[in-house]
Amino acid sequence: MVLCEYMKRIFSLILLCLFFALPVSAEEIDSYGVVVDVSERGSLYVVENISMNFGSIERHGVIRVIPAKFSRGNTTYELRISDISVSDDNGDLSFSVSHEDGLVLVTIGDPDVVVSGVVQYVLRYKVDGAVVYGESSDDLVWDAVGTQWAFSISDVRAVYRFHNPVSRNRISFDCGVGENGSCTSVAVKDIGGGLVSEVVFTQDSIAGGEGVFNRMSFSKGFLKTPRPVEVYLQRVKDNWYMLFFAVVAVVAVDVWRRRRKVEVDTDADVS
Incomplete structure (x- = not known):
């Protein structure tokens, strides 16, 4: 009986030592700060400060997946991501960029170097195409934090700064999390x-x-509206099927006019 009690204590002590000796291995983001400067032409200049905690797991880096497409009704809008740079506390980092089904993948890190623990990543990039221009208002659509992160994120803060101060009654906004x-x-x-x-x-x-997810609506005039032809051409580029249907419509009208002309000419010959 005494031996059993002694073995229990030894076993408990071993478990306690293991608990404190082994570091936490779960990956998570300790904090996620985003600053978005909104220019008068609707371009977004984004700076992300990501405090990535790898725990005891050794990684070569992370992949930041930036959503580059969104839809409103039957219309798709393509975002143009450019001027990407990445750094940490020690300076610039190597990275590569690829595109996949409406996503921009920024692969950060060196294949010959592994990291663990907490690493502070700073991403900078420019976004064009995030504004939907309407008749009475212009709507900014942007995901401060995308849904592609596989682990939990704490302490999220997204700051939107405007090129000029805007009247409170000329702006409305919303912020959503998850579904x-x-x-x-x-x-x-x-x-x-x-x-x-x-x-x-x-x-x-x-x-x-x-x-x-962040949504903002500005009264007309706060952002400079592109020329209608620029908006139309960009929308056609983002929705190529619109061009296809436009071509089909033009061809159909041309065929109808030709047939109509033949019918008229035939009627004239008969008379």
């Missing part, structure tokens, strides 16, 4: 006179596969 959730908090930086220079969205945490 039906909403952000923990939304705040504006009021500089007086009813003018807003920043909108800040925060979220305590999200699970792997969830994202943080």
Whole structure:
């Protein structure tokens, strides 16, 4: 009996030592900060500060998957991602860029170097095409955090800064999390006179596969609207099937006109 009790204590002690000796191996993001500068032409200049915690797992780096396509109704909008750079606390990092089904994959790291523990990644890039121009308002659509991360993310903060302060009554905004959730908090930086220079969205945490989605609507005139022909050409480029149907329609009209002309000529000959 005494021996059994002694063995239990030894076993418990071994488990306790193992618990404290082994480091945490689960990967997670400790904090995710995003700053988005919105230019007067609707371009987004994005800076992401990602505190990646690899735990005890050795990795060569991470893959940041940037969504580059969204839909509204039957219309698809392609985002153009450019001017990408990546760094950490020690300077610039090597990376490669690839494209896959409406996604931009930024593979960060050196295949000859492994990392573990906490690594601070800083991504910078430019986004064009995130604004949907309407008749009475222009809508900004952007996912501050995409849904492609496989692990949990804590302390999410997305700050949108405007090229010029905007009247509070000329802007509306929303923040979603996952399928039906909403952000923990939304705040504006009021500089007086009813003018807003920043909108800040925060979220305590999200699970792997969830994202943080931001939508803003500006009254017409705050952003410079491209010429109608530019908007149309870009929309056709993003939705090539529109061009296909346009060509089919033109051909159908031409065939109908030719047939109509033949019928008219035939009637004239008969008379």
